[in-house]
Amino acid sequence: MDARHSHRTRAHAERLTGGESLEQFEGAVLSGVNEGAHFLGLGWVRDAIRRIAGFDPFPGTLNVRLVDRDALPRWRELRRDAGLSLTPPDTHSCGGRLLPALVEGRIPAVVVIPEVTRYEDEVLEVVAPVRLRTVLGLRDGDRVRLEIATRHVVVGKPIPRVEGSEKVTGQARYAADVRLPDLLWGKVVRSPLPHARILRISAEKARALPGVRAILTADDLPPVLVGRRMLDMPLLARDRVRFVGEPVAAVAAETSDVAEEAVALIEVEYEDLPAVFDPLEALTAEAPILHRDAGAYEGAPKERPHPNVQSIQRHREGDPERGLRQAARVFEHTFRTPRAHQGYLEPRASVVRIDEAGRVQVWTCNKTPFRLKEQLARALELPSERIRINPVPIGGDFGGKGFSTDVPLAYHLARATGRPVKMVMGYTEELMAGCPRHPSIITLRTGVDAEGHIVARTARAIFDGGAYAAFKPRPNVDLHGGHQAGGVYRIPHFEAESVCVYTNSVPSGHARSPGEPQMIFAVESHTDMIAHELGIDPADFRRRNLVGDGERLATGHRLERVKARETLEAALEAGDWRAPRRPHVGRGLAMSHRFAGLGDARARLRLETDGTVRLITAIPDTGTGAHTVFRQIVAEVLEVPPDRVVVSVGDTDAFESDAGVGGSRVTRVAGHAVDRAARAMREALARGDRTLPLQTEARFSVNETGTVTSFCAQVAEVEVDPETGCVKVLRMVTAHDAGRVLNPIGHQGQIEGGLLQGLGLAMMEAMGAEDGRISTLSLGDYKLPVTKDAPPLTTVILEDSVGPGPFQAKAIGEMSISPVAAAIANAIFDACGVRLRDLPLTAEQVFFALQSRGGTR
Amino acid sequence: MTLRIRLSVNGSAREVLIPSSRRLIDFLRDDLGLTGTKEGCGVGVCGACTVLLDGRMISSCLALAAFADGAEVTTVEGLADDERLHPVQQAFIEYGGAQCGICTPGQVVAAKALLDEVPNPTEGEIREWMLGNLCRCTGYYKIIESIQKAAGHARL
Amino acid sequence: MHAFDYTAPESLASALAELEEAGDEGKVIAGGTALMILMMQRLVRPTRLISLRRLPGLGRIEVVDGGVRIGALATHRDVETSPLIRSRIPVLAETLSRVATLRIRNVATIGGCLAHADPNQDPPVTLLALDARVRIAGRQGERQVALDEFFVDYYQTALRPGEVVVAVDVAFPAPGNASAFHKFLPRTADDYATVAVAATVTLTPEGVCREARIGLGALGPTPLRARDAEAIVIGERLSDRLLAAASEAAIRVVDPIADPRGSAEYKRQMAGVFVRRALRGAWDRASREAA
Amino acid sequence: MKLVQRSILAVERERLWDFLMDVPRVARCIPGVEAIEPAGENRYRGVLNVQIGPVRLALGGTVTLEEQDRNGWQAALRAEADDRGAGGGIRARMTARLAPAPTGIELVVETDLAVLGKIGEFGQPLIKKKADGLMQAFAVNVRAALGRAPSSRE
Structure with missing residues (x-):
């Protein structure tokens, strides 16, 4: 990329200038043999070279005899296995093989190996876009250096996306694009109240509307409960609603306008029930109880210290109480993060058709179709063979598209009408009744010894789970956050408790790296705060405490081939950590790690x-x-x-x-x-x-996590406007311990996308709510980052061969999102001395914090 | 009320009867089957529904189909020239400008409109022009790069 | 959306006739970017929609009597890119370039913006500072209203039933005059302003303020004029004390509401900051002009 | 959302109380209220018209006097009204307290207002502002209504 582009990718450059998969050979030019030239005369061969090597071959080959006899066995091996097959269009012609190469370190070329050759196998035929003899001034006997790409000819290369062409032409058909004959449109009547008894539903006026084909309430449906793991949510509210936006009735009509009209005409009489919105309040003795016997729900965790607890998860290592008692100093801080939507731009859509054979054909943006099939089999009380989920591309998931959503309702509407039904949520419905990231309240208490080593930590995380646990897939309905409370540090005594709580709010679900951006914001802000209190540079404090090779994370999980330190140092170097700063400019650091999935x-x-x-x-x-x-x-x-x-x-x-x-x-x-x-x-x-x-x-x-994890270290540089509190992110550095990168375009895309989502969480994304009513009901009020928010970015990829994936790949999709908020919060502190403990890090927060301190330092 | 409108969609002239309350996006997607144009936010913020109306990019979710009477509408389906992709489309494939693809039709239509008006935009101009096309996958870097590359290609 | 009758009359007279006939049930539509959302939300349900889109000549931007007349159908983008506006009233082009996104600016009209009277919009802020006048047409003929008498309340204007905005007139700046527009966007660049301030200042050759006007956006039920602040700076030379006094005076007239863009108190505070910045910006430009 | 409106009226407490308990009469002090009629014991039906620019709502519903404590000078009422066209409505619980003040009787009206459905989507902050305005106008109108009454001491 040119200099205008401040964003750069080191790994890209390294790959293009050569790399570990190039093997060196030296040969002497000879003339006479021209098997390859004949081969090159074939049109399909030239086409294949054009496609694979990206150039038009000069119609002639350079013949080179290997000089080094010791290299011959390796070359013979390569002749046999390596390279890309040239498969002929018909069975009469003979095929061959291509090996990409560089001649004299600069001219791209391929070594051609026809399948049938007459001459000795130590002669290589090299094809380039130019006549090599002329360009390099070669005569017979001259030495020539060849670098031949041997292993991983395809893996590791920036191969463009398989489905790219359908996507750029608009041909890719997403769930909402599915068109079927006789299609009806389904819409949902949603509860306007956070907690209420349903007294009566009258649908006469709606039913009388021309074009309305079916109206369903809970009475028309079997009394099943649904959920990804814990089954606690009815298809339509039965007797009682528990959040604003909960489906109460469903309509199918000839057009979406008529369906919408019908929804407005359905009258539901409610009787208010006391509601609770604050998860801490929900855990008190006087709190209204959302579910009379949540423990009885299928898939419900057994431990339930309060009826409003969805799940509770504990980690304990060593003796944290003793550790804290013995610590030289103990620090305690509390952090809060808001409810946030995944922000995918495709609102959820479901189409259901019951076919002639009675099979339920489903098109929906669900990322776990096989699990959806099982969920549906239970929800619809059908054998799973009767259900078929047809593949459609998904317009963004980020954790949010694993639940059955409207599919069961679409099915029942289809059954009631005998026609296929399409249900597409509007974005207002997404924001009101999607499955947002859990809001959190996290308290960390950390003991440090006299040398600045963390000796003990206790953590308590309260996650607002909303009215149902149905949207969460983890076996214990918990989030990952709890076990990240130790961060990337060696902490011998550790205890973490994380609790998901029922409240009369929209049910929370999974969002990219569930629970972790919340927890990492807390952990890495806390880490910085301790370092500052101790008067230690935040980077030094981390160096002192980073988990090392063969050591254990706070949870007791032992790690091998740990690259925490290298990742940190790479980020610091790329982020000019020690360089002087202008006034009102600050730098912040944050780290995280994550295992690849199971x-x-x-x-x-x-x-x-x-x-x-x-x-x-x-x-x-x-x-x-x-x-x-x-x-x-x-x-x-x-x-x-x-x-x-x-x-x-x-x-x-x-x-x-x-x-x-x-x-x-x-x-x-x-x-x-x-x-x-x-x-x-x-x-x-x-x-x-x-x-x-x-x-x-x-x-x-x-099913085993294993001992290898991936680290991420980020440096943020920000500038604070002391008059307004406005924070501008001047640049970001993200360093990744990446294993082997299988596709640099896709890999980098995951890093960049995750980073900007992290920036959104850090700076702006927060769903407002009053008495359980979401107040940011459009993307005009709930802001997602735009082009101008993408800061200059430096990515550092530390590649090596230790990942648990194929070709030693590691995971990347959920890596770059988590440290961003803490890196920025720490940079804001560095810039102006203001410590923010609540996300998002708004200008307003900074402004009032500066005011209360009487200006910048 | 039913309206008769005449318009050209991706170069082909049409005369159709529509309910007067038909939105342009629904007309394109449901009546013409041009489902490349996507509905995201529904309030003109996200840009997934971007189409060109007489060459100017608009949000088709905020337009009545009636507004297109007598006009020329270009959707993502109309960018490729026969089998040949528009340079913007080609660049989005090659440089990773598309991921999940839901915003992509809007992105490429907007980028085409940009290159039609400013053949050689600076990065700042690209960021300004594409401000209203949200993307949740890419972080925008590769979209910007794709447009730069497409501009370079168009120059050749 | 609900069903409605739609017409696109080809003359102003017939549009006005249709509007009168439709009475309460009728609504005019131009770009539609605001009205469409309200209709989709079912909050506005006219049974007759009268499109102004075919009215000839209503999108012109032309010189009239020592100023510019911007036709009601001129889009934000038309104004933003108009060579006339750019050269003669650059602050207006600048303001328009900050509105929402290009897609919206390509469609949303100036007349629609004024008639919609959303106190969070940007163009009225600058138009107030420029002392613009709105031209209104009804069956009884045309009338003119000063912009600062045009806005009445949230989304409410001095338009009477059956009237439409046909143009807005802006005088060319006098010698020694310059303006500045500041839109505070602490979230994203396509957001509504947390606060917006436009200031225009006319200086004597000696650098004394002869005339000043300040428009405020997102700070009350309508776009506001900070008249007390204006009075404070008139007759004075630029100083930090003067700016502080003006911004305090401006803070006293604002009455913002809390929303996702900031609390009421924060907006009040920011009104002060941006009145200061806009005044200084306009002043600096005006002195350069004078020099 | 919670709204509090305080105003001091120079009338006797009893008179103010009696006035306030006359729901159809007092309701007319809220701008936009039309056609209040009894609908059972302590229950009334009516329509509240609200306009915010182009948005015109006709909120039809009921008002129920839930509590009348003349000894404690406190009353509570509940209003539920919907606009079927828009598909939304309001729920409000209002308590009115009368307390002696140096220059008369202080009327404190506390309202817990919820705006539901489509109407709520229009923008809660603005609606809150509007509701606040409505309550202020209410206080002014109550004062005026009492002032017009012949036994007023004002």
């Missing part, structure tokens, strides 16, 4: 008669670039050009089960499944199995 995945490969390799995956396209990574893995293993690999998403009939998207699992888990299927196919081919189509299938499952 779960099971399946993949199927078919080598088709036309030579294409079709990958059938169960992973829906949520935009992360997973399918492109899968394509690369297949191309790499089978040594075929990537565009020969076609990726398609199987519907839920295609496989038995699959964990789907979430929790930084896809590359690691589904990637391995794809890798295994590809290796099985390679073995089959090696055995001589040539009956086409040839099919292989693999499953991969992992």
Whole structure:
């Protein structure tokens, strides 16, 4: 990228100028052999070179005989295995193989290996866009240096997105784009009250409206409860509503306008019940109880110290009480974070058709279709074979699209009318009744010894779970936040308690890196505050306490191949940590770590008669670039050009089960499944199995987190306007311990997108609410970062071969979001001495804090 | 009330009867099946529904179909020239400007409008022009890069 | 959306006739960016919608009597990019360029902006400082209203039933005059202002303020004039004390409401800061002009 | 949202109390109220018209006098009204207290107002401002109504 672009990516540059997969060979120029030149005369070969190498080949080859006899065995190995296959269009021609190379370190070229050759195998034929003899002034016998790309010809390369063309042309069909004959539109009547008894629902006026085809209330539906893990939510409120926005009735009509009109005409009489909105208040003895016997719900955690507790999760290592008693100093701080929407731009949409065979055909933006099928089977009281989830791309997930949402209602409306039904939420409904990130109140208490080592920590996190726990998939309905309370530090005595609480608010759900941006904001602000209190540079304080190789995290989890220190140092260096600052400018630092996800995945490969390799995956396209990574893995293993690999998403009939998207699992888990299927196919081919189509299938499952994690360190530089409190982020640095990067475009895209979401959480994203009513009901009031908010960004990638994924990849999708808010909060403190403990870090907060201190320091 | 309107959509002339309350976005998506234009926020903020009305970009969620009477509408489906992608579309593929793809139609339409007016925009001009096209996946960096690359390509 | 009748008359006279006939049930629409949202929210449900989009000549931006007349149908973008506005009243072009996003500016009209009377919008703030006058047409003919008498309450104007805005007139700045517009956007660049302030200052060759006007946005039920603050600076030379006094006077007239863009108290405080900045900005420009 | 309106009226407490308990009469002191009629014991039906620029709401519903404590000089009423066209409404619980003040009787009206559905989406802050304005006008109108009455000492 040019200098205008302040954003740069070191890894990109390194890759383009060469890298570890280039192997050096030296040869002597000779003339006479021209097998390759003949080969190059074939049109399809030239086309293939153009496609793979990206240049028009000069019609002639440079022949080079290897000079170093010791290199010959390696070269023979490469001749056999490496490179990209050139598969002929018909069976009469012979194929070959291409190896990308650099001549004399600068001229891009390929080494061509025709399948049938007459001459000695130590002669290489090199093809370039130019006549090499002329350009390099070579004569017979002259030495020439070749760098040949040997391993990972496809993996690690910036291969463009598989589905890019459908997306840029508008051809990609998302759930809301599904058009079916006789389609009806479904809409939901939502509760206007946070907690109330439903006395009466009268729908006569709505029913009389021309074009209305069905109106359903809880009385028309089976009394089932639904949820991703804990089943505590009715399809439509039965007798009682628990949050503003809860579905109370559903309408199907000929047009969305009529459905909307009908919704307004349905009269519901309520009787107010006392409500509770503050999670701390909800845990008091006098608090209204939301669910009479939540413990009886299926999937409910057993421990329930208060009826309004959704879940409680504890971690304990060592003896924290003793640790705190023995500490030289103890620090305690409390932090708060607000409710925030995932902000995907595709509001949730569901289409249901009951087909002639009585099967329920579903199109919906759900990232875990196989789990959805199981959820639906129970919710609809149907055998799961009767349900088929058809794949559609998902217009942004970020954790928010795992619940069945409107699908059961669309089904019941379809059943009642005998016609397919489409339900698309408006963004107001998304903000009112989506599944936002949990608001939190986090208190950290940390003991430090005389040398500045953290010796003990207790943490208590209260997460506002809202009216139902149904949107959370974790087995214990908890968030990840609790176990991150120790951060990236070695803390021998540790206790964390994290509690999700029922309140009369919109139910909270998962959002990119669930619970972690909240907790990391607290932990890394707290870390800075301690460092300042102790008079230690925040970077030094972290150096002193960072978890090391073979050491344990606060939770007791032992780590290996730890790169915390390197990641920190890389961020500090790129962020000019020690450079002088202008007035009102400050720098802040924050770190986090995260394990790659767990779960099971399946993949199927078919080598088709036309030579294409079709990958059938169960992973829906949520935009992360997973399918492109899968394509690369297949191309790499089978040594075929990537565009020969076609990726398609199987519907839920295609496989038995699959964990789907979430929790930084896809590359690691589904990637391995794809890798295994590809290796099985390679073995089959090696055995001589040539009956086409040839099919292989693999499953991969992992339930152990393992000992390798990924670290992230960020430096924020901000400028504070002391008159207004306005904070401008001047630049960000994000350093990642990334394992092997399989696709730099996609990888960088995940970093940049996550970072800007983190910036949104840090600076602006907060759903306002009054008495349980969300007051920011449009994207005009709930602001998401825009182009001008993306700060100059430096990304540092520390690549190595230690990740748990295929080709030693690590997870990246949930890495860059979590440290941002703390890095910025710490920078604000550095700039003007104001310490903010509540997100978002608004100008107003800074302003009043400065006022109460009487100006900047 | 039913209205008769005449308009051109992606170069083809049409004369249609629509309910007067039909929004342009619904007309495009539901009546013409041009579902490339997406509805995000529904209040003109996010830009997923960006189309060109007589060459100017607008939010089709805030326009009545009646506003397009006598006008020329260009949607994402009308950017590619036969099988050849518009340079902006090509660049969005190559440089990672598209991820989940839901904002992408709006992004490429807006970017095309930009390059039509300012063939060689600075990064600042790109950020200003694309201000109203929200993207939640990319963090905008690769969108900006894609547009720069497309501009470079268009120059060649 | 609800059903309604839609017409697009081709003359002002017939638009006004239709509007009169429709009475309470009728609404005029131009760009529609504000009205469409209210209709989609079901909060405004006219049974007749009269589009002004086909009215000829109502989008012109032209020189009239020592000033510029901006037709009601001129879009924000038309004004922002008009060479006439850019060269003669640059602060207006600058203000318009800060409104929402290009997509909205391509559609939203000046007449619509004034008639909608949202106190959070930017153009009225600068137009107030420029002492603009609104031209209004009704069946009885045209009349003119000074902009600071035009806004009545939240979303309410001096327009009588059956009337429409047809133009806004802005005089060319006198020698020694300059203006500045400040929009405070602590969240995103496409947001409504937390506060917006426009100031215009006319200086004598000696640097004494001869005339000053201050417009305030997002600070009350209507766009406001800070008249006391204006009175304080007139006859004075620029000083920190003067700016402080003016901004304190401005704070006394504001009555903001708390919303996601800031608490009422924060907006009050920011009104002070931005009155200071806008006055200083206008003053600096005016002195450069005079020099 | 909570609104508090205080005003001091130079009338006898009893008279003010009797006035306030006459719901149809007192309701007319709220600008925009039309056609209040009895609908059962301590219950009235009526319509409140509210205009905020182009938004015109006709909130039809009921007012119920829930508490009348003449000894404690305190009363409470509950209002529930909806606009079917918009698909939204308001819920309000108002308590009125009469307390002696140096220059008369202080009337304190505390309102807990909830704006529901589509109307609430229009913008809670603005509605709060409007409701506050309505309550201020109410106090002025009460004063005027009592002032017009022949036994006024004002």
